[in-house]
Structures are given as structure tokens and as C-alpha cells.
Amino acid sequence: MAIKGSIVVDTERCKGCGVCLGACPNQVIALSKNVNGKGYNYAEPIKDECIGCASCAMVCPDGVITVYKTKL
Amino acid sequence: MVFNQDIIKPENLVYKRTNVLTDAVMHYCPGCGHGTIHRVIAEVIEEMGIQDKAICIAPVGCSVLAYNYFNVDSQGAAHGRAPAIATAIQRLYPDNHVFTYQGDGDLAAIGTAETIHACNRGENIVIIFVNNGIYGMTGGQMAPTTLIGMKTATTPYGRSVELNGYPLQITELLAELPGTYYVTRQSVHTPAAVRKAKKAIRQAFENQKGKKGTSFVELVSNCNSGWKMTPVAANKWMEENMFPKYPVGDIKVNGEKVSK
């Protein structure tokens, strides 16, 4: 059985601070080359290795990360 | 990009933004600890089911608009006077959960008298103290908590003892007062730190429920704009420079000083 996670970033509200990047044990998150309406390079998952630990969400000052997890 | 689209279902939800925060986009700079601290307080209020009983006393400082973000009753206070307002409201509504939210300029400079006397009276309030070592809102002037050598708008060559005195460890000072029941220092820059800070804030509100007296929670936090660093660099600088002067951990628990 494997634990699989997935995050959804509210990219319009993300401020691109980068604090979530270093919190992820699996380096799942990176800042996009694209910007949102406010001009911030928003955070996004770049690989399929999320374990749904919510570490990124814990440190996000703006609370824009939603986390899902399941056992497959 | 979204991976594992198929698991994004309500039954698999493990974390989402609490409804004890309003939908307003917080005006804080990217990566500012104020946002994280707001979130953690709001999550504790949600978990304790006290949203309708919580009353936030907002300060002057970057968090002056805190009442726009906490989805609870709130009252703005004049600069530094939050503990006085909190005293009045808590005495009028003894079963409510009155908490102040204050920066270091607010709590440890202009509001020193109100802070010390509310703690000395042992008011049954929760004081949340955000120590970022600077006056963030007004453009980064020296605060009482500014470190020796730290450059600010008013200490362009770095704070010096001769000119500016020593950094004020007001939290240790308040722990000496018999009115304080719980005094702790935490931070919110890593997932583990956030979990500990949340436990501490929960403890503070639980003490208040038990009418134990004043609970004081300091959060050492970054002001990345005022420090002129990126948010990630500011958090690292905070660990290396703020923590030696402001060490994280409990200072007073159940009315007893913690021996180090």
C-alpha cells in the first residue's frame, strides 16, 4: 500500500514567497515561470511525489495550499 | 499543474484554509510571518469551537487590519493599548476569549506600561506578541527588540549599546510577574515550529477557559521587507541571529518558571 498525496495551490492568491518549497520533504513544489494577476511567480507542484504530509500548507502565510491524501 | 487529479475529493482532504479566517487577501508582504500566525490562531479557534466567543484586540502596526482577517468579533486599540482594552472587555465578558495581537513596537515600546500592568494584574487574557525586531509598518525603524548591530532606518550603522541600549527581552521580564500563568516563545518558520506554536496558542486559550490568569505567547517572526531580505533568507537569518537572543521554548508553565 502506498500513500499518495496531492496539493492544489490557489495560484491567484499565492504571493510566490517560496517558503513552502523548502518545507516539502520531496521537493514537489517549485515557483512557476508564469505569473498570476498580481505579478507573482506562483507555487506549483512539479512532480508526482506528494505524500500529503501538509508541511507546505503549514508554513504558507496565506493559507493558499489545500492538501489531499489517500492510500492506494 | 496538478498531479493525481483522481484523489482530489472531499473524503481525501487533509488540510484546507480555516473558515475562521475571512476570504480577504491579507495585505502582508509575501512570506511575512504575520500571515502564518493569523492562520495558526484561527485554526486553534476553529478546533476549540470558540469562534463565537473569541474577541480579537487589534494593534497598530502591520497587523492593524487584523480584524479584516479574523472572522471573529474585534476591536481596534490605540497604539500599545490593546492589553487595556482587552482588560475591559474580558472583565465585561468573563466567559469570552479575548486576545490581543501585537507587534514588538506596539507591545514593548509604546505599550510597555499597559503590557506590564495587565500581566501584573493577571488579567485572564491571551496576549499574542509578534517579535520581528523592527517597526515593520512605518518603514523599518529600530524597535526595543532590535538586535545589537542590526541595521534599521534609525540605526543605519547598526544598533549600538552606547546609543540605543540593549535589546529588550520583555517576555522574560513578564515571566517574573506573579500574574502571568503561561509564558512561552515560539516561531512559525518551519512545519515543526508551526505545530509547536499551535500547541502553545491552544494551551493559552485553554488556560483562559480555566480562568488561570495571563497567557503570553511570543512568536519570533520575520519582517523580510524591513530586514531587506527574501522571505526564505529572512527565516534563515532569524534562526541564526534572533534565536540566540530570543530562544524558543516555554519560559513559565502553570505559573512556575521553567528551569533551564
Ligand SMILES: Cc1ncc(C[n+]2csc(CCOP(=O)(O)OP(=O)(O)O)c2C)c(N)n1
Ligand atoms: C501614537 C502613535 N505613535 C506612533 C505611530 C506610528 N506607528 C505606526 S505602526 C508603528 C510601529 C509598529 O511596529 P510593531 O508594533 O513592531 O509592528 P510591525 O509592523 O513590526 O508588525 C508606529 C511607531 C502611531 N500610529 N501612533
Ligand code: SF4
Ligand atoms: S503535502 Fe507534503 S509532500 Fe505534498 S507537496 Fe506539500 S510538503 Fe510536499
Ligand code: SF4
Ligand atoms: S508559501 Fe504559500 S504564498 Fe508562499 S509561495 Fe508557497 S503557496 Fe505561495
Ligand code: SF4
Ligand atoms: S513590513 Fe514586515 S511585518 Fe509588515 S507585512 Fe511586510 S514583512 Fe510583514
Ligand SMILES: [Mg+2]
Ligand atoms: Mg515589529
